[in-house]
Amino acid sequence: MFPAALLQRLYDAGFVAVLTIENLADAVPLAEALMDGGVHAMELTLRTPVAVQALEAIRDQVPEMIAGAGTVLTPDQIRQVRAAGAEFAVAPGMNPRVVAAAAEASLPFAPGICTPSELELAYEQGCQTLKFFPAEPIGGLHYLKSIAAPLRHLGIRFIPLGGIDAENMEAYLRHPLVHAVGGSWVTPPSCLAEQDWKSISRLAARASTIVQRVRNDLRDHVEANR
Numbered sequence: 473m474f475p476a477a478l479l480q481r482l483y484d485a486g487f488v489a490v491l492t493i494e495n496l497a498d499a500v501p502l503a504e505a506l507m508d509g510g511v512h513a514m515e516l517t518l519r520t521p522v523a524v525q526a527l528e529a530i531r532d533q534v535p536e537m538i539a540g541a542g543t544v545l546t547p548d549q550i551r552q553v554r555a556a557g558a559e560f561a562v563a564p565g566m567n568p569r570v571v572a573a574a575a576e577a578s579l580p581f582a583p584g585i586c587t588p589s590e591l592e593l594a595y596e597q598g599c600q601t602l603k604f605f606p607a608e609p610i611g612g613l614h615y616l617k618s619i620a621a622p623l624r625h626l627g628i629r630f631i632p633l634g635g636i637d638a639e640n641m642e643a644y645l646r647h648p649l650v651h652a653v654g655g656s657w658v659t660p661p662s663c664l665a666e667q668d669w670k671s672i673s674r675l676a677a678r679a680s681t682i683v684q685r686v687r688n689d690l691r692d693h694v695e696a697n698r
């Protein structure tokens with residue numbers, strides 16, 4: 473379960489940067505570069521040997537970052553990222569054993585879903601915040617609206633990832649099913665290889681400008697209809 477305060481912080485953040493860190497020394501400057509650009513939520517994927525240490529370093533030295541773990545595939549990894557200070561975790565797929573381990577560890581967990589059966593299974597397991605992955609290849613917002621329609625009355629919220637970029641994120645963010653979006657386009661491997669933190673800050677600023685525009689429009693719309 474995601475606590476209301478964390479959900480609000482993720483909604484305000486609007487964009488979750490996906491980080492895959494090969495070199496531990498990159499963790500803190502990368503998180504700082506994202507923060508400088510206005511991106512203050514991340515999913516650090518467990519796809520490299522230094523991932524858990526990188527998560528710990530960011531929690532320790534960039535505490536304003538909302539630090540989640542991604543690619544969490546096993547109950548053991550749930551316990552590891554919990555111990556490293558993750559505030560939430562996500563996975564590409566829906567594994568009931570991982571969901572149970574997250575509940576046991578009191579770690580907010582959003583499994584990945586991309587079919588109606590996975591959606592039902594996640595709902596049955598008590599998950600209300602779901603990663604929609606891989607969003608674009610499977611059919612995008614149009615497809616999400618279709619599979620979510622029968623469960624719309626249940627208040628499930630989605631965080632789409634997979635093929636989301638500066639061109640298409642705005643349409644997702646404007647849809648009421650979508651709580652936030654995420655993507656790796658703000659952390660290109662070429663920039664990490666060159667430790668080009670300025671370019672990463674520029675990409676992050678692009679993402680955060682889009683989020684601010686959408687959130688401001690939605691706020692104006694609510695106020696105009698009061």
Ligand SMILES: O=C[C@H](O)COP(=O)(O)O
Pocket residue numbers: 490542633634635636654655656657
């Ligand atoms: O969860 C992370 C995904 O790999 C993000 O997908 P992306 O690389 O298409 O943004």
Ligand SMILES: CC(=O)C(=O)O
Pocket residue numbers: 517542543544562563564565584603605633
């Ligand atoms: C792809 C994805 O959803 C993850 O690595 O968590």
